[in-house]
Amino acid sequence: MLTLGINRPGLSNETFLLLRDIIYKRCGIFFPETKKYLLETRLSRRLEERNLKTFEDYYYFLTYDGEKDRELQSLLNTIVTNETSFFRDGPQLDAFRKGVVAKVVEEKSRGASRSIKLWSAACSTGEEPLTLAMILLEEGLHLKGWNMEILASDISDNVLRAAAAGVYEKYALRNTPEQYLRKYFNGQGESYTVSRKAQDLVRFRKINLMESLETRMIRGMDVVFCRNVLIYFDDASKKKAIGHIYDSMEKGGYLFVGFSESLHNITRLFRPVSIERSVVYQKI
Numbered sequence: 001m002l003t004l005g006i007n008r009p010g011l012s013n014e015t016f017l018l019l020r021d022i023i024y025k026r027c028g029i030f031f032p033e034t035k036k037y038l039l040e041t042r043l044s045r046r047l048e049e050r051n052l053k054t055f056e057d058y059y060y061f062l063t064y065d066g067e068k069d070r071e072l073q074s075l076l077n078t079i080v081t082n083e084t085s086f087f088r089d090g091p092q093l094d095a096f097r098k099g100v101v102a103k104v105v106e107e108k109s110r111g112a113s114r115s116i117k118l119w120s121a122a123c124s125t126g127e128e129p130l131t132l133a134m135i136l137l138e139e140g141l142h143l144k145g146w147n148m149e150i151l152a153s154d155i156s157d158n159v160l161r162a163a164a165a166g167v168y169e170k171y172a173l174r175n176t177p178e179q180y181l182r183k184y185f186n187g188q189g190e191s192y193t194v195s196r197k198a199q200d201l202v203r204f205r206k207i208n209l210m211e212s213l214e215t216r217m218i219r220g221m222d223v224v225f226c227r228n229v230l231i232y233f234d235d236a237s238k239k240k241a242i243g244h245i246y247d248s249m250e251k252g253g254y255l256f257v258g259f260s261e262s263l264h265n266i267t268r269l270f271r272p273v274s275i276e277r278s279v280v281y282q283k284i
């Protein structure tokens, strides 16, 4: 067995399979064999923190210890990839602003409802839902009497804590258009906060996309953003997450997945539509 730099036995294939199974069952993230080393590196931090000598000890801790639920949450916080930024993937946001918002408003104006509901379903530290809030404010829907709600959720409590603090480094703002920078951010140097107006539109919640018990209260969504998380799931997990998202949406509602993600072979319950040269999925 290989040993890591700090004199610890490496992660054996057997224990890798056991640990990846725990992770997969809990959050749908699938580590193929090619990512074993990545998992080993990320888990090493947890072993150090818990003062455990081997990955086998860690497996037993996760399975039997009284602290196992708390440790599982820390494990998830360690292994998920949280990369995000304000105004990420501009063309999709153009499709949202120029196409989807107008279509939803037009459709709803035919009925009695003057309310638009959005869900950012794997929101990381909050940049995505706050971007959506700024875009809606810029479109002036609130001035025309519309009620706007944005639910933002993630499985990791670390990122949700950061989102609640609402303070961002300059790097997170690197794609933000000048007009939004001036209007919706306060700060200078390295540290920025988002304007109260935008923050007030967003509600943060801890929700695991794999758990129907956690998603079943979410209903009536007009637009869902589930970007850059499906890539970490295998097909079975993608189907589960997309099924829960489907149930949360209004008929005719719009779903954005990441630029490099697709629902091909996952579901036929959405129709791909091209809006402003981006592919958006519409609930049939």
Ligand SMILES: C[S@@+](CC[C@H](N)C(=O)[O-])C[C@H]1O[C@@H](n2cnc3c(N)ncnc32)[C@H](O)[C@@H]1O
Binding pocket: 026, 027, 028, 029, 080, 081, 082, 083, 084, 085, 088, 121, 122, 123, 124, 125, 128, 153, 154, 155, 156, 159, 207, 208, 209, 210, 226, 227, 228, 229
């Ligand atoms: C790369 S970030 C994407 C953030 C944002 N949507 C974007 O595109 O910029 C992926 C997020 O998915 C979250 N995640 C992973 N598995 C999840 C699950 N089963 N349920 C909910 N969120 C999950 C991670 O915690 C992480 O914050």
